[in-house]
Amino acid sequence: MSKILFKNCKVVDTSNEKIVKSDVLIEDGVILDALPSIDLKDVEIIDCNGNFLIPGLVDMHAHLREPGDEYKEDIRTGTMAAIHGGYVALVSMPNTNPPCDNRSVVEYILRRSKEEGNADVFPCGTITKRRQGEELAELADMAEGGAIAFSDDGSWVQSSGVMRRALEYSKFFGGIIISHPEDRTLTVRGVANESPFTIKLGLRGMPEEAETIAIFRDIELARLTKGRLHIAHVSSKGNIELIKLAKASGLNVTAEVTPHHLIFDEESLSNYDPVYKVNPPLRTRDDRHALLEALKDGVIDIIATDHAPHADFEKMDEFNSAPFGMIWLDLAFVVLYNELVVSGGMDLVRLTKVMSTRPAELLKLEGLGAIEKGYKASFFAFNPEAEITINREFIKSRAFNTPLYNSSMRGKVEWTVKDGKIYRF
Ligand SMILES: [Zn+2]
Missing domain, CATH: 2.30.40.10 (Urease, subunit C, domain 1)
Known part of the structure; x- marks a missing residue:
């Protein structure tokens, strides 16, 4: 060249x-x-x-749906949407079909990215086999095959013993354990935040406490193991305090927030449009403001999109049955520039840090996150x-x-x- x-x-x-x-x-x-x-x-x-x-953006949380659900998205389209939105690298979450719970799936994703990928793809492997929360997956083997992080995303690892071992083992090969904090026993069949507002709408609630309990436990396990914990899609004010305390006591804990939790809140649900149905759910306006402040002062480290593509026929179902999630890779930067920089009191340098420099640091991706010699x-x-x-x-x-x-x-x-x-x- x-x-x-x-x-x-x-x-x-x-x-x-x-x-x-x-x-x-x-x-x-x-x-x-x-x-x-x-x-x-x-x-x-x-x-x-x-x-x-602007330095190429890095997304630590994207669903590319390959293998298995290519009708929603695949590696070629997802990484093209990424490039179109300014992203040059992303972490692909493992709740695919089959799940990315062993080395051969990790290698398959890497091979497909090489063949058809536009932005670089770094596979996240599961923590447990088949994401069932029972038996630890072969983390070291997946790491050797190229997995950059581990998560049962979509599900929380309910067993404290299993999560403890994941945090312990991952220290030996430097992997990051990503928690999807949700105590499912509190959110079964829930579709929205649990609050006076959504009760009035007649929507089944997912209380903030489901997230708080999960984050609290995972932080305590990070304290016990000295492991490397990253908390996905923090959505409420109370949880910011927990992360702040964990960081203050020197734990190796980081956290992300999604664009939707920064710019929308539960009030968007008043028309029952399933396009706003996400997990964790959009919470109160107060939560939204607190998340933005936590991002500005660094308690929350990065913005990760949780890009979650679904086909029209799925998302246009009625609110209770439609799947969770919204797409972001094409749009996140432009939208956040408008919402956070033009009218949200954050400067462009800070936005660039939380979408490029800092995620590149967390993932230890060399050569990304700055425009320098x-x-x-x-x-x-x-x-x-x-x-x-x-x-x-x-x-x-x-x-x-x-x-x-x-x-x-x-x-x-x-x-x-x-x-x-x-x-x-
Ligand atoms: Zn998740």
Whole structure:
């Protein structure tokens, strides 16, 4: 590959916490230099037109549905939606069909990503065999095969003994144990937050305490084992306190929040539209505000999408029977730029940190999370003025289950560069 020079960029520099006018020179998928001005002849020049140049995003929680449910999404469409949204790497969750509970599935996903993937895929293996919560899966073997983390996502590991052993074993090969915190005995057949508001709507509730109890136990097991615990999709205010205390006592605990818990709350359910049905459920406005504050002050480390594609016929079912989840990979950055930066009091550097730099750190992905000499040529150009309409043509995911369908907004990923390869939109 020859050299490419990107001129007129406003680089989001998360190390120095500022936005700098800069030119960026790349070769063979690597950044050779990023300086206020680079002038070279005989190189391909791409004009950024003064747009932001942002380090490629990293999603620690995405459902790509392959193997088994390719009618919802597959590795090719999911990673294309990712690139379209500025993501260059993502962790694929293991509740597929069959589940990713052994090395051969891990290797299958990696092989398919190599063949058809756009963004890089890092498989998450299950904690227990068939995600049944009883017998520990072969974690070390999966790690050797390329699994980057372990989770029974979709289910909490109900047995404290099994979870304890997972946290202990994972220390030997450096894996991250991701908890989907939900005491199912409190949420059976629940479809929404348990609150006065949803009781009025007649929806069966999932109390916040189901999450609190699970997070509390997992933190105590992290204390006991000194293991590496990551808490998925924190959704309520009370749980932020638990994570804050765990961090203050020096535990190796991190946490994520989804875009939907930051921008929607249970009040969106008043029309019984299943597009808002997610797990954990959208909680109160107070919870939503607390999550944003926790993200700003670092108690919650990252935004992870929980991208959950479903076919139209599934999501258009009635509220009680429709599956949980919404899609995000195409949209998360643009939407969060509008909701958190333009009108939410967070600056662009911080948003970039929680969507790129910090998740790359947690996953120990080298060369991602910054636009600096020696880093990978993986970044995207963001034009905050261009207008987009979120319709079938726009969405690259196979699924369309987002409440933002058919809405228009400002902000567009003009192109994404991943390891030097340019995708234009
Ligand atoms: Zn989950």
